[in-house]
Amino acid sequence: MRVQFKTGYDQDIRLFADAREALRYAALLAIAAALPFLLDDFLIGEATNVLIWAIAGMGLMALTGHAGQPSLGHAAFLASGCYANAILMGRFDLPFLLAFPLAGLFTGLVGVMVAIPALRLHGIYLAIATLALSILTEDIIVLAEPWTGGIAGMIAPTISIAGVEVDRLASPGQFYWLCLAVAVVVTLGYRNLLRAPLGRAFLAIRDSEISAQAMGVNLAGTKTAAFGLSCMVTGWAGALMGHFFYTFNHEVFTVVISIQLLLMIVIGGLGSIQGAYYGAAVVGIIPQAINVARDGVVEVFGGGGVAIPGLETGIFGLILIGFILFEPLGIYGRIAKWRLYFELFPFYRRDMFRRQKSYLKTERLR
Amino acid sequence: MRFLDIRDVTVRFDGVTALEGVSCAVEEGEIFAIVGPNGAGKSTLFNLISRFCEPASGDVLFEGASILGHSPPDIATLGIARTFQNIELFERSTVLQNLLIGRHTRRRASIPLQLVFAPSVRREEIAHRGAVERVIDFLDLQPYREKIIAGLPYGVRKVVEIGRALAMEPRLILLDEPASGLSVEEAGDMRFWIDDIRRRLGVTVVMVEHNMNLVSAVSDRVMVLADGRPIALGTPAEVQAEPSVVEAYLGAGMAVP
Numbered sequence: 001m002r003v004q005f006k007t008g009y010d011q012d013i014r015l016f017a018d019a020r021e022a023l024r025y026a027a028l029l030a031i032a033a034a035l036p037f038l039l040d041d042f043l044i045g046e047a048t049n050v051l052i053w054a055i056a057g058m059g060l061m062a063l064t065g066h067a068g069q070p071s072l073g074h075a076a077f078l079a080s081g082c083y084a085n086a087i088l089m090g091r092f093d094l095p096f097l098l099a100f101p102l103a104g105l106f107t108g109l110v111g112v113m114v115a116i117p118a119l120r121l122h123g124i125y126l127a128i129a130t131l132a133l134s135i136l137t138e139d140i141i142v143l144a145e146p147w148t149g150g151i152a153g154m155i156a157p158t159i160s161i162a163g164v165e166v167d168r169l170a171s172p173g174q175f176y177w178l179c180l181a182v183a184v185v186v187t188l189g190y191r192n193l194l195r196a197p198l199g200r201a202f203l204a205i206r207d208s209e210i211s212a213q214a215m216g217v218n219l220a221g222t223k224t225a226a227f228g229l230s231c232m233v234t235g236w237a238g239a240l241m242g243h244f245f246y247t248f249n250h251e252v253f254t255v256v257i258s259i260q261l262l263l264m265i266v267i268g269g270l271g272s273i274q275g276a277y278y279g280a281a282v283v284g285i286i287p288q289a290i291n292v293a294r295d296g297v298v299e300v301f302g303g304g305g306v307a308i309p310g311l312e313t314g315i316f317g318l319i320l321i322g323f324i325l326f327e328p329l330g331i332y333g334r335i336a337k338w339r340l341y342f343e344l345f346p347f348y349r350r351d352m353f354r355r356q357k358s359y360l361k362t363e364r365l366r
Numbered sequence: 367m368r369f370l371d372i373r374d375v376t377v378r379f380d381g382v383t384a385l386e387g388v389s390c391a392v393e394e395g396e397i398f399a400i401v402g403p404n405g406a407g408k409s410t411l412f413n414l415i416s417r418f419c420e421p422a423s424g425d426v427l428f429e430g431a432s433i434l435g436h437s438p439p440d441i442a443t444l445g446i447a448r449t450f451q452n453i454e455l456f457e458r459s460t461v462l463q464n465l466l467i468g469r470h471t472r473r474r475a476s477i478p479l480q481l482v483f484a485p486s487v488r489r490e491e492i493a494h495r496g497a498v499e500r501v502i503d504f505l506d507l508q509p510y511r512e513k514i515i516a517g518l519p520y521g522v523r524k525v526v527e528i529g530r531a532l533a534m535e536p537r538l539i540l541l542d543e544p545a546s547g548l549s550v551e552e553a554g555d556m557r558f559w560i561d562d563i564r565r566r567l568g569v570t571v572v573m574v575e576h577n578m579n580l581v582s583a584v585s586d587r588v589m590v591l592a593d594g595r596p597i598a599l600g601t602p603a604e605v606q607a608e609p610s611v612v613e614a615y616l617g618a619g620m621a622v623p
Contacts, residue, residue, distance in 0.1 A: 009495040012462070013488060189481045196480035196487055197466075197473040203459050204467050211454035214416055215530065216442030216471035225477060271458065 002343075013195055015188075032180055036173030044172045050277075050284035051179040052240045057265050057276030058186055059233035064262065065270040066199065067226035068206025070123065072258045073114070073130030074234050076137040079253035081107040081235025082242035083141070083148050089157040091147075096159040096166075100239055107235025108228045115227035119220050134255040141250040153249025156242045168244055179240055186233050190273050193229070202226055256313075263320050269332025278331035282319070287312055367430040369394040369570060370415070370538060375424030377410055377594075384410040385594045388424075392538075397564050397571045399581045399602075402591035403614060408574040409451055411591070412540050415572075416441050416448050428538070443471045447531035448540035451574075453523050455515045461526050462511050465501060468533025469494040501529045504567075505559065521552040528559065532567065539563065541573035545580050553580060560584050582606070590614065 004011070004018060016022035036044055060074050085103035088094045094102070114133060121129055141148045148154065159166040159178070166174045193199040201222045204212035213219055242248055260283065268279025290312055327334050341348040370392040377385040385407040392398045400408050413419045415426060417438045426433050428444060436444070447468070456464050472494070475487045502508055505525050510518060515526065524544065531539050544560065545553040561584050563569050575581050581588060582602035590598040590605055592614035598605045605611055 009492045009499075010488070012495070013491050192481055192483035195491070196475070196483060197470055198477055198480050200459075200463055200467050201470060203463060204456050204470075207456035207458055208454045210418070211450060211456075212467070213418075213438035214442060214448050214450075214454075215467050215534070216439045217467070218437075218439045229477075229481075 015191060029184070033177070036176055041172045044176050045168070046284055046288065048168070048172065048176045048179050048244060050280045051176070051183050052237050052244055053261075053264065053280035053283050054277045055179070055183050055186055055240065056234050056237035056261055057268065057280050058190055058273060059230045059235075059237060060261050061265045061268075061270070061273065061276045062190065062193070062202070062233070063226050063230035065265055065272070065275065066194070066206065067202040067223065067230075069118075069223060069226060070127040070262070071130040071230075072127050072255070072262060073133035073137075074231075074261050075253040075255060075257035076130075076133050077107050077111060077231040077234040078238035078241060078257065079137050079141060080110050080231075081238030082248060082253070083154070084235065085239035086154050086156050086242050087147055089159075090154070096161060100236065103239045104232045104236040107238070108232030110235075111227040111231025112224055114231075115224045118227070119223055131255065131258070134258045137253060138250045141253075149249065151249060153247055154242075155247050156245070159243060168246060175243065182236060182240065186236070187273060194273075198222070198225060260316070263316065265330075267320060267323050267330055269330025269334075272330075272332040274335075275330050275332040278335075282331070283316075286316060286319075290315060368392070368427065369396075369429060370572070371427040371430075372411070372415075373425045373427065375411075375414060375421045375426065377407070377414055377419060378422045379419075383594055385414070385421075385591075388591070388594070388596050390589050390596065390599060392570060392572055394537075394570055395564065395568065396587065397560065397573070397585045399585035399588045400572065400574045400591060401576065401578070401581060401588060401605075405593075406591040407594040408591055409542060410594075412448060412542055412572075412574065415446065415540060439471075442534060445534070445537035446540065447534045447536035447538070449524075449527045449531055449542055449544065451542040451546070453520075453527055455523055455527055455530070457516045458514065460512050460514055461507060461518075461529075462498065464515060464526055464530050465498040465533045466494060468501075468530045469497060471534060497535065498533050501532045504532070504562070505529045521548050524548060524552075524556075525559075528563075532563065532569070536569055538570045538572065541571060541575075543574055543576065545575060545577045553577060556580065557583050578602075578606075 006012070011017070016025065035047055039047065056074065056078060059077070060071060063069050063071055081103050084106045085099050088099035088102055089096060092099075114130075118126055118129055142150050144150075159175075161178075164174065165171065166178055168175045193202075201212065201217045204215065204217050205219060205222050205226075209219060212222075238253075241252075245252060264279035264283050265276060266279075267282050268277065269275030294311075323330060329336070368391040372388060372390050374387050374389050375385055376383065376387060388407070388411065390398075400411065402408055410419065414421055415433070417433065417436055417440075421434070428446065433441060433444065433446075456467065473490065475484070475490055479487055502511060505528065507522075507525065507529055510522055510526070515523065518526070524547070528539075528541065528544065531541075541560070545556050548556060557580050560571060560573070560580075564571055573581075573585070585602060587600060588598075588602050588605045589596055590608070590611050597610045597614055598608040600608075
């Protein structure tokens with residue numbers, strides 16, 4: 001195990017702990033940027049899908065994983081970002097580079113407006129309230145037909161950045177790079193947030209609202225900021241999703257998407273930025289893996305390739321149950337344990353991550 | 367002008383009267399202890415000062431101004447820090463992050479600046495870190511800096527919680543049972559720390575404590591509460607000799623051996 005010799009406070013504050021870590025992330029980014037040259041168009045599409053899910057996952061992770069506010073309504077914010085972006089580009093003829101940030105800001109504002117009544121709710125009650133929002137979204141999209149195209153849906157306008165046409169089908173590589181750029185910017189902002197006072201305030205209200213208040217953290221303000229930032233990022237993911245799907249209508253952003261997003265960050269590992277990426281990878285890979293497996297099964301047993309309804313959801317549910325039972329810290333936690341195992345080899349003990357029982361909490365003041 | 371002035375406060379929770387007609391004044395630089403049997407209203411008095419509950423009547427003044435119109439975060443901004451009887455730390459964060467939360471009232475940067483981590487934010491963070499390091503030095507928390515709270519022993523958590531309150535650089539600190547659950551050695555350390563908080567950091571201390579050895583060793587004055595009413599107020603020696611105090615603790619007809 002390498003022990004870092006620290007000589008200044010900045011070593012704990014800067015982005016990367018040491019040169020090795022910086023190099024690791026630089027290599028990762030280089031590989032990610034080179035993917036369009038290495039993979040075919042179909043796989044690039046899948047990689048783009050994973051990136052978009054990861055951006056949405058980071059949005060929800062900030063709210064649920066770090067600020068401790070569960071939301072089952074994030075499909076609504078995906079929809080808000082998606083439609084806002086398409087309307088700004090289609091109706092108001094704004095260029096993508098203007099429409100896209102505005103769509104995020106608009107969704108952030110929607111999130112703030114949702115947060116204000118939701119401030120009085122905790123835990124499961126907040127989840128139910130946001131679930132209602134998710135269910136409402138479909139109807140709102142249908143009712144707002146003059147703007148959203150209702151049941152017929154909308155077509156995402158073509159993106160043009162500095163004269164270059166970025167189209168999901170014609171130039172998947174460029175669209176992938178666009179998504180990668182957004183993902184990198186969001187990740188950096190997220191990292192900055194976590195090392196700044198607001199990020200610490202998020203952790204504080206997650207673990208103890210009462211002592212957060214006693215330390216001077218404004219509960220309402222912090223929760224509103226969490227909702228606003230989370231929804232802004234989710235809105236951006238929604239905008240990209242719109243371009244990725246090319247056409248979309250009220251049936252795209254269902255409550256199932258909200259649930260999938262929440263499951264995704266739980267599988268990835270609550271309370272870690274990497275968790276959003278791991279979860280997105282799982283969500284992206286499962287449908288493909290099932291397809292491949294189904295072909296294999298059909299080849300071996302025959303049966304003519306009948307689609308089994310609900311198979312994907314069922315497998316996803318099984319994976320989730322497995323994680324909650326055996327690895328509540330998600331993929332992130334599992335990887336952290338493996339790393340520690342190899343760093344400490346042969347001194348790793350099985351109970352190293354076992355938490356001490358937490359002591360009685362002052363819940364009665366709520 | 368009194369530093370902290372509690373004037374004739376009454377607190378009721380539905381039918382139960384938790385505090386009735388309690389008045390006391392704490393001078394700046396004093397160590398003031400509140401003792402009393404369980405359910406006497408000691409923690410309610412703390413929760414009243416940190417504005418987690420409302421009085422039915424009476425007033426609480428800090429440096430001459432009423433604090434009843436303030437919310438709990440405002441109280442922290444005024445320079446009143448507190449700890450909790452059952453330890454309310456941020457369980458899934460490190461000791462360092464917990465102590466840095468204590469600096470929350472002193473943050474200056476706006477949210478957009480924090481998101482891009484502007485140079486001013488970095489300077490601020492380094493300054494906060496310096497202040498937190500002084501607290502870590504003061505309380506000998508160096509071995510635990512990077513540890514997650516959830517894995518720390520009880521005695522260390524108690525100290526971290528005091529450290530978090532001290533990181534605020536408060537003028538008044540409210541300690542709710544600082545020595546409860548501590549071993550004899552840890553309680554002995556606590557005694558010196560409480561003394562040092564006043565002497566070296568110049569912070570006024572109000573504490574609720576059951577450990578009478580600790581109370582008589584460090585406090586200047588003691589108030590005894592029983593059933594929500596103050597029954598004695600004075601130096602530790604005076605209070606312990608008071609017949610009504612002996613009665614409240616041991617029942618009528620007993621004498622101090």
